[in-house]
Amino acid sequence: MSGDHNKGAGRPWSRREMLQRTALGFGAFAMTGLDPLKAASRVLGPTRPRKIAKHVIFLYMDGGVSQVDSFDPKPLLDKEDGKPMGIEMPATQFDDVGTVLKSPWKFKPGGECGTPVSDLFPHIRDQADKLAVVRSMTSNFSEHTFANYFLHTGSGFQGRPSMGAWWVYGLGSENENLPGYIVLDGGLIPPGGLDCFGSGFIPAEFQASVLRPERADLLPNLKPRESDERQRRKLDLLRELDSGPLRLHPEVEAAIQNQETAFLMQSEVPAVGDLSSETDATKRLYGLDAEYGPTRSYGRQCLLARRLIERGVRFVQLTCASLGHDRWDQHQNLESGHGDNARAVDQPIAGLLKDLESRGLLDETLVVFTGEFGRTPVAQGRNGRDHDPHGFSLWMAGAGVRGGTIVGATDDYGLHAVEDPYEIHDLHATMLHLMGIDHTKLTVRHDSRDMRLTDVHGKLIEGVIA
Numbered sequence: 309m310s311g312d313h314n315k316g317a318g319r320p321w322s323r324r325e326m327l328q329r330t331a332l333g334f335g336a337f338a339m340t341g342l343d344p345l346k347a348a349s350r351v352l353g354p355t356r357p358r359k360i361a362k363h364v365i366f367l368y369m370d371g372g373v374s375q376v377d378s379f380d381p382k383p384l385l386d387k388e389d390g391k392p393m394g395i396e397m398p399a400t401q402f403d404d405v406g407t408v409l410k411s412p413w414k415f416k417p418g419g420e421c422g423t424p425v426s427d428l429f430p431h432i433r434d435q436a437d438k439l440a441v442v443r444s445m446t447s448n449f450s451e452h453t454f455a456n457y458f459l460h461t462g463s464g465f466q467g468r469p470s471m472g473a474w475w476v477y478g479l480g481s482e483n484e485n486l487p488g489y490i491v492l493d494g495g496l497i498p499p500g501g502l503d504c505f506g507s508g509f510i511p512a513e514f515q516a517s518v519l520r521p522e523r524a525d526l527l528p529n530l531k532p533r534e535s536d537e538r539q540r541r542k543l544d545l546l547r548e549l550d551s552g553p554l555r556l557h558p559e560v561e562a563a564i565q566n567q568e569t570a571f572l573m574q575s576e577v578p579a580v581g582d583l584s585s586e587t588d589a590t591k592r593l594y595g596l597d598a599e600y601g602p603t604r605s606y607g608r609q610c611l612l613a614r615r616l617i618e619r620g621v622r623f624v625q626l627t628c629a630s631l632g633h634d635r636w637d638q639h640q641n642l643e644s645g646h647g648d649n650a651r652a653v654d655q656p657i658a659g660l661l662k663d664l665e666s667r668g669l670l671d672e673t674l675v676v677f678t679g680e681f682g683r684t685p686v687a688q689g690r691n692g693r694d695h696d697p698h699g700f701s702l703w704m705a706g707a708g709v710r711g712g713t714i715v716g717a718t719d720d721y722g723l724h725a726v727e728d729p730y731e732i733h734d735l736h737a738t739m740l741h742l743m744g745i746d747h748t749k750l751t752v753r754h755d756s757r758d759m760r761l762t763d764v765h766g767k768l769i770e771g772v773i774a
Contacts, residue, residue: 311350316518316558321360326519326624326628328477328710328763331377334570339611342717345507345617348619351389352392353556355472358708358774359672359673359707359745359774360672360707360708360742360743360744361669361672361706361707361743362482362617362622362673362707362740362743363439363603363617363621363622363623363624363673363674363676364471364472364475364622364623364624364625364674364675364676364679364743365613365617365625365626365660365674365676366472366623366624366625366626366676366680366737367625367626367638367653367657367675367676367677367678368625368627368628368679369402369628369635369649369653369677369678369679370496370498370627370628370635370636370637370679370680370683371452371545371628371634371635371636371637371638371649371680371681372636372637372679372681372683372695372696372700372733373636373646373649373679373682373683373700373701373758374636374638374642374646374682374693374739375443375682375684375696375699375701375718375722375723376411376682376683376722377411377412377413377426377428377642377646377683378426378428378429378701379423379424379425379426379441379443379701379703380443380701380718380722381409381411381424382685382718382720382721383410383722384720385408385409385410385685385721386410386411387724388408389407389409389410389722390407390408391408391410392405392407392408393405393407393685393686393721394408394721395719395721395723397684397686397723398687398698399654399686400450400695400696401450401451401676401694401695402639402688402693402694404558404687404688404689404694405684405687405688405694406686406687406688406690407685407686407687408685408686408721409642409685409686409687409691409693411426412642412643413426413428413759414426415425415427417436418432418433418434418435418437419433419434419435419436419437419438420437420710420712421436421437421439421711421712421713422436422693423436423439423713423714423725424710425716428647428650428654429505429650430654430655431469431654431655431657431658431659432572432657432658432729434658434660435658435661435662435705436485436712437711438661438665438670438706438709438711438712439665439703439704439705439712439713440703440704440709440710440712440713440714440715440771441701441702441703441709441771442701442702442703442704442713442714442715442716442730442769442771442772443531443699443701443714443715443716443717443718443725444699444715444716444717444726444727444728444729444730445678445682445699445700445702445716445725445731445732445735446697446698446699446700446716446729446730446731447459447680447681447697447700447731447732448464448697448698448731448732449464449680449681449697450681451500451581451693451695452499452500452637452680452698453499455498455680455681455695455697456499456500456504456680457503457504458498458680458732459680459732460504460505460676461504461506461508461553461761461765462504462732462733462736462761462762462763464722466500466503466504466506467506467508467509468509468754469506469507469508469509469510469514470504470505470506470507470508470515471490471678471739471761472488472489472491472505472514472516472622472625473489473505473506473507473514473515473516474510474514474621474740474750474761475488475489475622475623475740475743476488476489476622476623476738476739476743476753477510477750478516478743478750479622479743479745480622481620481621482620482621482622483619483620484575485515485575485576485615485623486573486576486577486580486619486620486621487516487573487621488514488621488623489505489506489514489515489516489517489621489623489625490516490517490519490621490623490625491516491517491518491519491620491624491625491627492518492519492521492609492625492626492627493518493519493520493614493627494521494605494606494609494627494628494629494630495522495605495627495628495629496539496627496628496630496635497627498627498680502516502518505625505720508754509752509754509759510591516625517573517592517746518529519577519612520579521605521608521609521612522605522608523581524578524582524614525577525578525581526577526578526580526581526612526698527573527577535643544747550600550650553575555771556671570694572767579613580616580619581612582753583608583611586611586682588771590663591607591611591664591706592593593659593662594607594610594611594655594656594659594660595607595655595659595661596608596611598655600651600652602630602631602651602652603651603652603653603655603656605629605630605652606626606628606629606652606653606656607655607656607659609627609629609656610626610656610657610660611656611660611663613626613669614660614663614664614669614690615714617669617673618669628649628652629652629653629766631648631649631652633645633648635649636649636679638683638692638693638750639689639692639693639700640688640689640690640691640692641668641687641691641692642691642692642693643691660675661675661705664706670705670706670707671706671707672706672707673706673707674704674706674707674708674709674739674742675704676703676704676735677702677703677704677705678702678703678738679702680699680734681696681700682696682697682698682699682700682701683695683696683697683700684696684723685721685722686722691718698723698724698725699718699719699722699723699724699725699726699729702735704738704739704742704772706741707742708741708773708774709740709742709773709774710771710773710774711774713771713772715728715769715771715772716728716729716730716771728771730767730769731765733762733763733765733766733767733770734765734766734767734768734769735769736761736762736766737762737766737767738760738768738769738772738773739767739769740762741773742773745762747761747762748760748762748766749768
C-alpha cells in the first residue's frame with residue numbers, strides 16, 4: 309500500500325492522472341460560483357457610495373404614472389390645452405392622438421429644496437427633501453407586459469432573473485428564517501405575471517416569495533398540520549435521499565433550500581403579520597385608519613415592508629392595491645383614475661419614509677418609486693393619456709441618495725427626455741451601486757456567456773448619488 313501511495317512521487321503527473329485526482333474538485337469550483345454568501349466579495353464596486361444600502365423597498369406603480377401630472381410640471385400644457393401638439397408625435401400604443409391635455413392638478417414646491425410635486429401627492433410632497441427625482445427616464449417598450457419584464461429583469465422577454473433575485477444572489481439574506489426576496493401582493497399582479505419576480509437561470513431559491521398582506525398569517529396553509537419534529541424528520545430524510553452525486557446539481561440544492569426555508573417561515577411569517585405590537589400612532593401614520601379602503605390596504609403593505617427589512621429581508625416589492633378599476637393605466641378618466649390610485653398610496657408612502665427615518669432605517673434602505681413608463685401629454689380620446697416610454701419620472705430616497713435633487717429633463721411638453729436621458733439598465737446599475745455592488749461584476753455563467761442584470765449596458769445616474 310505504501311508503494312501505491314508513493315507511486316509517481318518526484319515526477320510530474322500524467323494528464324490522465326491529473327484528471328483522475330482532481331475531477332471532483334472541478335465540481336467544487338463550479339459550485340462556488342453559486343454561493344450567494346461568497347458572491348458579495350466578488351461584486352463590490354471600487355468606488356462605493358458614502359452610505360451603503362442593505363435593503364431595497366421597491367414601490368411599483370403598475371400601469372405608468374403620468375409624469376406631467378406628478379413630478380414634471382409643464383406650463384406649456386396649460387397654455388396650449390385643447391390645441392394640436394406643437395411637435396411631431398411618435399406612434400403611441402393605441403395611436404389615438406388627440407389635442408394637448410393640461411394637468412388637472414396644480415404643482416407646488418415641496419420641502420426646503422422646493423421640488424415641485426403635484427396635488428396628486430400632497431403627503432409625498434412634504435417629503436421632497438428626501439427625494440431624488442429623475443425626470444429623464446426612458447424605456448425600450450411601450451406595451452405593459454414587455455415593459456414590465458424590462459423593468460423587473462432588464463430584458464423585454466420573460467425568463468430572465470428579476471431584480472430581487474439578483475440582489476439576493478449577490479448579497480445573500482440576513483435572516484435564514486425568511487426569504488431574501490419578498491413581493492407583497494396587494495391584489496394586482498402586473499401584466500407579465502409572476503415571471504416578473506422569477507429567478508430565471510439563477511437557482512430557484514432566489515425567486516420571490518409572494519405574501520398576501522390582507523391575510524393575518526400572510527400565506528395560505530402556513531400553519532403546519534404536523535409537529536415540528538415530524539416535519540424535521542421528513543426534511544432530513546429528503547436531504548439524505550438527495551445526497552451524493554445529485555447534490556452536484558444546483559437545481560436539487562435549490563429545491564432542498566426552498567423546503568428548508570418554507571419550514572422556517574412557519575414561525576417567522578406570522579410574527580411579521582402580527583401588527584399588535586405597533587402603536588396606534590404608527591398605524592395612523594401609515595393610514596391604517598383611513599376611510600378609503602385602498603389606503604388602508606396599501607398602508608398595511610408599507611408597514612409590512614418596514615417590518616420585513618427590520619428582520620433582514622433584502623428586497624421587498626409592493627404592488628398596487630385593487631381599487632375596483634384599473635391601476636395607473638388611465639386611457640380615459642385620467643382625473644378619477646389617477647386620483648384614486650394616488651389617494652391609495654400617497655399617505656402610506658410618506659408614512660413609510662417618515663417611519664424609516666425616525667427608526668434610523670432610512671440610512672440603510674433604498675426606496676424606489678416608479679412605473680414601467682409614463683404617459684403622453686396629449687389626450688387619448690377626451691380625457692385619458694396613452695403610454696409614453698420616451699420620457700418619464702421616478703424617484704429614489706434613502707441610503708446613498710442625494711435628497712432634494714432633480715436630475716434630467718423632458719422637452720417643454722413632457723414627451724421626450726432631452727437632458728441627461730437614462731434607461732432602465734442605468735436605473736439597475738445605480739441601484740446596485742447604492743448597495744455597494746459593481747453591476748458589471750455581478751454575473752452568472754449561462755449559455756456560455758457571463759450574464760448580468762444590466763446585460764452589456766448600464767451607467768450610473770450620478771446626480772442621485774450623495
